Amino acid sequence: MIRFDNVAKRYPNGHEGLSGVSLHLEPGEMAFVTGHSGAGKSTLLRLIGLLERATRGQVWVNGRNLNKLRSRDIPYHRREVGMIFQDHRLLNDRTVFDNIALPLVVAGMAHAEITRRVRATLDKVGLLKKEKVLPITLSGGEQQRVGIARALVSKPPVLLADEPTGNLDPELSREIIELFLQFNQVGVTLLIATHDVDLVDRLGRRIVNLRQGRVASDTVRE
Amino acid sequence: MTRQGRSPKFRRNRNPVTWLLRHAQMSLSSLGRLSRSPASTLMTAAVIGIALALPSGLHLLVDNVRQLSSSWDGSASLSLFLSEAVSGEQAEAVRRQIDRRDDVAESRLIDRNQALAEFRRLSGFGEAIDLLDDNPLPAVVVVRPHDSVAGVEGIARMAAELQAYREIDMAQVDLQWVKRLTAITGTIEHGVAILATLLAGAVLLIVGNTIRLDIQGRHSEIEIVKLVGGTDAFIRRPFLYEGLWYGLLGAAIALLLVLLSLNLLDSPVQHLAGLYASNFSLAVLDPLSLLGTLFGGPILGLAGAWLAVGRHLAEIQPE
Ligand SMILES: Nc1ncnc2c1ncn2[C@@H]1O[C@H](COP(=O)(O)OP(=O)(O)OP(=O)(O)O)[C@@H](O)[C@H]1O
Ligand SMILES: [Mg+2]
Numbered sequence: 001m002i003r004f005d006n007v008a009k010r011y012p013n014g015h016e017g018l019s020g021v022s023l024h025l026e027p028g029e030m031a032f033v034t035g036h037s038g039a040g041k042s043t044l045l046r047l048i049g050l051l052e053r054a055t056r057g058q059v060w061v062n063g064r065n066l067n068k069l070r071s072r073d074i075p076y077h078r079r080e081v082g083m084i085f086q087d088h089r090l091l092n093d094r095t096v097f098d099n100i101a102l103p104l105v106v107a108g109m110a111h112a113e114i115t116r117r118v119r120a121t122l123d124k125v126g127l128l129k130k131e132k133v134l135p136i137t138l139s140g141g142e143q144q145r146v147g148i149a150r151a152l153v154s155k156p157p158v159l160l161a162d163e164p165t166g167n168l169d170p171e172l173s174r175e176i177i178e179l180f181l182q183f184n185q186v187g188v189t190l191l192i193a194t195h196d197v198d199l200v201d202r203l204g205r206r207i208v209n210l211r212q213g214r215v216a217s218d219t220v221r222e
Numbered sequence: 223m224t225r226q227g228r229s230p231k232f233r234r235n236r237n238p239v240t241w242l243l244r245h246a247q248m249s250l251s252s253l254g255r256l257s258r259s260p261a262s263t264l265m266t267a268a269v270i271g272i273a274l275a276l277p278s279g280l281h282l283l284v285d286n287v288r289q290l291s292s293s294w295d296g297s298a299s300l301s302l303f304l305s306e307a308v309s310g311e312q313a314e315a316v317r318r319q320i321d322r323r324d325d326v327a328e329s330r331l332i333d334r335n336q337a338l339a340e341f342r343r344l345s346g347f348g349e350a351i352d353l354l355d356d357n358p359l360p361a362v363v364v365v366r367p368h369d370s371v372a373g374v375e376g377i378a379r380m381a382a383e384l385q386a387y388r389e390i391d392m393a394q395v396d397l398q399w400v401k402r403l404t405a406i407t408g409t410i411e412h413g414v415a416i417l418a419t420l421l422a423g424a425v426l427l428i429v430g431n432t433i434r435l436d437i438q439g440r441h442s443e444i445e446i447v448k449l450v451g452g453t454d455a456f457i458r459r460p461f462l463y464e465g466l467w468y469g470l471l472g473a474a475i476a477l478l479l480v481l482l483s484l485n486l487l488d489s490p491v492q493h494l495a496g497l498y499a500s501n502f503s504l505a506v507l508d509p510l511s512l513l514g515t516l517f518g519g520p521i522l523g524l525a526g527a528w529l530a531v532g533r534h535l536a537e538i539q540p541e
Contacts, residue, residue: 049449051540072454076232079451089446106452108240150450 001027001158001189002048007057009043009213017043019213021057025191027157030184032200033193035210041193044210045160048191049083050074062157079107082151086163088143090135096122096146097131103154121153125179141172148179152188159183161192165199173199245459252463266432267468271475273425274519277418278511279480284407284414285508286491298377298396302363302384305391310334313361316389320363325380328366334359360391374401422522425472429465429526437461437534449540457535462527469523476515480507 002025009018018040025031033041046052047059050066059066062080069077082103090099097118104114122128125145135143144164151159161180165173177199184190194200200207209217256263302320304313310333317331332340337359342348365384371377381393437444447457484506 075451075453103450106456
């Protein structure tokens with residue numbers, strides 16, 4: 001589902017965010033990307049969502065070579081890759097419902113279908129009662145769940161999360177991870193960047209550890 | 223997962239009904255967004271309206287002046303100054319001869335004594351005149367041309383013919399002002415065309431700048447829409463509709479302004495026309511100006527928005 005072939009990302013200032021990374025995620029696989037600050041976790045995810053382009057090597061997502069994707073195809077690529085951010089990136093002047101509906105609206109889905117899907121997704125993340133409120137009135141954990149619902153609502157085959165538990169206390173963090181495990185059970189491919197090693201260590205999932213832009217280890221902890 | 227061979231194609235929504243529906247929704251939601259800040263919307267639209275009203279208003283004015291001058295051609299007269307050699311009795315004979323012409327409706331002789339008396343009365347130089355031994359003024363035959371003598375050229379031709387008479391020193395057409403007016407209106411007409419071009423540019427800039435500010439204000443929204451897979455066309459659309467609405471509102475305001483000015487001008491013009499016994503009435507907006515304003519506004523608005531969107535949307539990329 002996701003494949004990196006000897007990928008490097010050199011930023012315009014000359015700094016190499018990633019160097020020589022090769023990686024393969026099967027469809028339905030769930031993996032964590034760990035590493036110190038500056039190791040290249042965010043860079044790795046940004047290459048998959050085409051927020052950046054690789055400067056060397058090839059990135060494949062869902063059978064497509066991203067290097068060969070024209071810029072007018074990028075929006076269609078992003079519809080297949082749900083992205084979740086530490087800072088949520090919500091529209092603060094729109095209701096929770098409207099925020100979650102956004103990916104469906106841009107895809108031109110019919111109104112009734114949007115309502116049905118948004119409600120179903122709100123139910124999944126446990127925010128059914130909050131659909132009419134503005135995101136700023138929610139707690140950090142709730143806002144994060146709105147962000148997750150938005151990434152999930154269009155049922156993308158791939159879900160990326162960059163520090164999704166960054167600002168949350170351990171209990172909320174575990175709840176979020178629990179949600180991800182549920183999504184994975186229905187076949188979504190997940191790649192989650194985090195520096196919270198304790199949180200992911202005991203899950204028995206694949207962990208890709210980055211160090212200075214390179215893969216230092218790629219293991220499944222039991 | 224196929225590493226070899228062609229990549230699977232993206233599914234694009236090309237249903238025309240959905241497409242139309244989305245456009246209708248988008249245009250309404252753009253209008254809704256504008257109506258949520260009525261003061262600033264009206265202000266921008268008013269500036270556009272004034273810019274659009276000026277050329278069509280001026281065009282209308284020039285049109286009316288031209289019509290006015292042509293409707294007054296008929297009341298122009300010719301003053302024929304008889305030569306020194308023509309005696310008092312001969313002068314009346316000359317007048318009768320002129321009066322027999324087909325193109326003369328009416329003629330009147332002002333003999334030298336009358337001319338002097340009139341000059342004394344009107345000029346205020348009475349005492350200076352008294353100092354002269356001789357009456358320096360020639361006899362004058364004032365001619366009103368027949369209605370069949372059309373326009374400035376017809377009267378000028380008639381004057382040239384009369385000037386050829388031996389007894390007539392000079393045929394003066396009291397029409398100079400009409401000619402000048404025609405020249406002036408011609409010049410103004412050119413000026414209006416230039417002004418219209420400049421103001422069209424101004425409308426483009428006004429809308430462009432308004433949309434640019436709007437794009438900046440919605441920076442994070444645009445970023446997020448790009449993140450969740452909004453196409454450039456999707457992001458562009460509300461701004462283009464906004465430009466279109468601004469242009470349409472501006473055009474409506476422009477037409478309102480022109481009609482209002484016409485209304486205000488109507489009664490003084492009727493008064494003026496009455497003074498000159500003319501049956502002149504104000505021309506209303508011609509179809510060209512009307513359609514020009516009605517379509518020009520939205521087209522300029524759309525073009526201004528397009529310029530702003532083209533320049534500034536690409537700069538916004540999600541982090
Ligand atoms: N836009 C950029 N321009 C230049 N250098 C960048 C840019 N983004 C990231 N980098 C550099 O690339 C390296 C990898 O950054 P990245 O954000 O991927 O790290 P990270 O593992 O996500 O760190 P963190 O845990 O702090 O989020 C860092 O050294 C960073 O300074
Ligand atoms: Mg990071």
